[in-house]
Amino acid sequence: xxxxxxHVHFWHNPPRQTVCTLHHGDCPPLWNRxxxxxxxxxxxxxxxxxxxxxxxxxxxxxxxxxxARAMKAQGIPRxxxxxxxxxxxxxxxGAR
Numbered sequence: 695x696x697x698x699x700x701h702v703h704f705w706h707n708p709p710r711q712t713v714c715t716l717h718h719g720d721c722p723p724l725w726n727r728x729x730x731x732x733x734x735x736x737x738x739x740x741x742x743x744x745x746x747x748x749x750x751x752x753x754x755x756x757x758x759x760x761x762a763r764a765m766k767a768q769g770i771p772r773x774x775x776x777x778x779x780x781x782x783x784x785x786x787x788g789a790r
Contacts, residue, residue: 699719700716700778701715701716701718701721701735702716702782704760704761710744710751711742711743711745712745713740713743713760714741714757714763715738715740716764716765717735717738717739718737719735721735739764740764741760741761741762741766741767742763743756743759743763
């Protein structure tokens with residue numbers, strides 16, 4: 695499985711929740727991101743990070759936790775997870 699086949703989508707739910715959807719291949723052709731923030735691809739897994747009421751809601755932290763949980767649920771090998779994290783932090787830091 696090539697790393698280029700992974701698609702990652704993040705969605706921030708206002709009441710302190712971040713959802714990461716991770717799947718292989720292209721998104722469904724009729725998926726409209728503005729109408730349905732979660733991708734409905736068959737075989738997609740979700741990682742969910744919920745923030746406690748006492749904690750400050752930080753989107754970046756929620757994205758990291760949700761992505762880690764989605765990768766764990768998908769069963770991605772450690773070598774591929776390392777590459778995905780490098781790509782994620784490269785995009786976050788602006789080095790596309």
